[in-house]
Amino acid sequence: MKLTARLPLLLSICLMGIQLQAQDMLTLEQAIALALKNNYDIRLSRNDSSAAMIDYKYQNAGFLPRLTATASKTWNNNAQKQQLANGTTKDTSGIRSNNLPAAVTLQWTLFDGLKMFATRDKILEMKELGDLGVKNQVVNTVATVINNYYGIVRQKQQLKAIIEQKSISEERVKLADKKLSVGLGAKPELLQAKVDLNAFIASQLQQNTLIEQLKIQLNQLIGIDSMTYYDVVDTIPINDELQLGEIRNNLSLSNPQLQIAQKNISISELTYKERRGELFPVLYFNSAYSYSRTVNHMVINTFTPLYNRNNGLNYGLSLSFPFLNAFTAKRAVQQARLDILYQKISFDNQRTLLDVQVNNTFKNYELQKRYLTLEEDNIKLARENVFIALERFKQGVSTYIELREAQLSLNDAYNRLIAARYNAKLAETELMRLKGDLVK
Numbered sequence: 001m002k003l004t005a006r007l008p009l010l011l012s013i014c015l016m017g018i019q020l021q022a023q024d025m026l027t028l029e030q031a032i033a034l035a036l037k038n039n040y041d042i043r044l045s046r047n048d049s050s051a052a053m054i055d056y057k058y059q060n061a062g063f064l065p066r067l068t069a070t071a072s073k074t075w076n077n078n079a080q081k082q083q084l085a086n087g088t089t090k091d092t093s094g095i096r097s098n099n100l101p102a103a104v105t106l107q108w109t110l111f112d113g114l115k116m117f118a119t120r121d122k123i124l125e126m127k128e129l130g131d132l133g134v135k136n137q138v139v140n141t142v143a144t145v146i147n148n149y150y151g152i153v154r155q156k157q158q159l160k161a162i163i164e165q166k167s168i169s170e171e172r173v174k175l176a177d178k179k180l181s182v183g184l185g186a187k188p189e190l191l192q193a194k195v196d197l198n199a200f201i202a203s204q205l206q207q208n209t210l211i212e213q214l215k216i217q218l219n220q221l222i223g224i225d226s227m228t229y230y231d232v233v234d235t236i237p238i239n240d241e242l243q244l245g246e247i248r249n250n251l252s253l254s255n256p257q258l259q260i261a262q263k264n265i266s267i268s269e270l271t272y273k274e275r276r277g278e279l280f281p282v283l284y285f286n287s288a289y290s291y292s293r294t295v296n297h298m299v300i301n302t303f304t305p306l307y308n309r310n311n312g313l314n315y316g317l318s319l320s321f322p323f324l325n326a327f328t329a330k331r332a333v334q335q336a337r338l339d340i341l342y343q344k345i346s347f348d349n350q351r352t353l354l355d356v357q358v359n360n361t362f363k364n365y366e367l368q369k370r371y372l373t374l375e376e377d378n379i380k381l382a383r384e385n386v387f388i389a390l391e392r393f394k395q396g397v398s399t400y401i402e403l404r405e406a407q408l409s410l411n412d413a414y415n416r417l418i419a420a421r422y423n424a425k426l427a428e429t430e431l432m433r434l435k436g437d438l439v440k
Contacts, residue, residue, distance in 0.1 A: 039223055374420075
């Protein structure tokens with residue numbers, strides 16, 4: 001089964017709460033599921049998308065009226081002195097009163113140049129842009145996990161090749177020591193065999209350390225403890241059936257980056273509609289219910305009421321038209337129009353860059369497949385050559401130099417084979433990442 005065919009099951013695997021215990025086998029599917037659950041970049045991207053989702057839940061709020069209630073109460077304690085025209089003087093202190101005003105006001109935008117409709121549609125586009133951002137981050141993270149996982153498998157295969165080479169060197173040491181003991185060999189042969197053996201022992205130690213370091217990097221990527229121990233598979237499966245036409249088919253509908261670029265064009269067009277709406281008058285429906293109560297405990301003027309209350313409902317329409325505002329709205333419209341052009345150019349640029357990436361990556365994919373086929377045949381020849389050279393050396397019909405050269409050729413063949421297999425996998429993963437098909 002192909003990797004991409006199995007990846008749709010990853011979300012259900014992720015919900016199972018995978019926990020790695022000591023000496024477990026970590027499959028690629030498990031590593032990807034852990035990354036989907038724990039990877040920090042994906043979690044940050046989902047957080048950004050959640051913020052857009054909150055706005056989306058209230059996308060119709062712009063069509064609703066604004067309702068405001070206010071209330072206050074004031075206590076007064078005044079001193080008042082009056083001198084009337086007839087010579088009468090009134091001088092009183094301790095005049096206490098209180099006032100209670102309250103109001104409920106409503107303002108409803110009836111027309112604003114269709115700006116509210118553009119804003120609602122823009123919120124929807126922003127929400128979808130957030131979803132595409134998560135998808136893009138998921139695809140990139142999954143590609144990184146695949147490359148890191150098979151990077152470990154590659155070094156594991158390299159370790160296996162080193163161990164095989166070390167066993168050949170151990171056999172060389174035994175044969176050289178045996179020949180020297182019976183007087184048919186020379187000490188330099190034994191010394192060189194031991195030097196080569198020590199080199200492979202050192203390579204094995206270095207390879208073990210490299211594998212552990214790569215595992216720590218993968219642990220950080222999939223969000224588990226850095227000291228968690230596990231093993232990985234031994235093979236790197238290659239999908240050798242990818243076709244360039246299938247990769248390029250509907251690329252603009254599947255590649256997350258192109259989808260994001262298209263979405264940015266839609267958002268910039270809606271922003272342009274918002275800015276154009278600011279050139280039109282705004283019609284409001286206004287209404288208010290007000291209440292006011294004043295209580296005077298003492299008055300000097302006999303015409304001043306001790307108790308006064310006013311309440312009532314009023315409503316009407318108001319029209320606001322921006323005749324002149326330093327051409328702010330006009331400049332905003334021009335800038336929004338330029339932003340549409342910028343986003344379209346950016347989309348065309350990304351599309352051409354993606355086309356170049358797909359073509360170059362597919363050529364590399366085809367090249368690595370040829371390399372892999374060649375090196376798989378070559379490793380058989382190198383192994384047979386070492387076997388023959390070892391048998392000839394045992395029979396004394398060849399020198400240790402011939403055996404050593406055959407061993408070095410086998411070592412080079414292993415390096416090329418493992419590199420070709422890993423590079424083919426990298427090219428395959430990159431093609432699927434560009435297509436956007438790593439995760440369904």
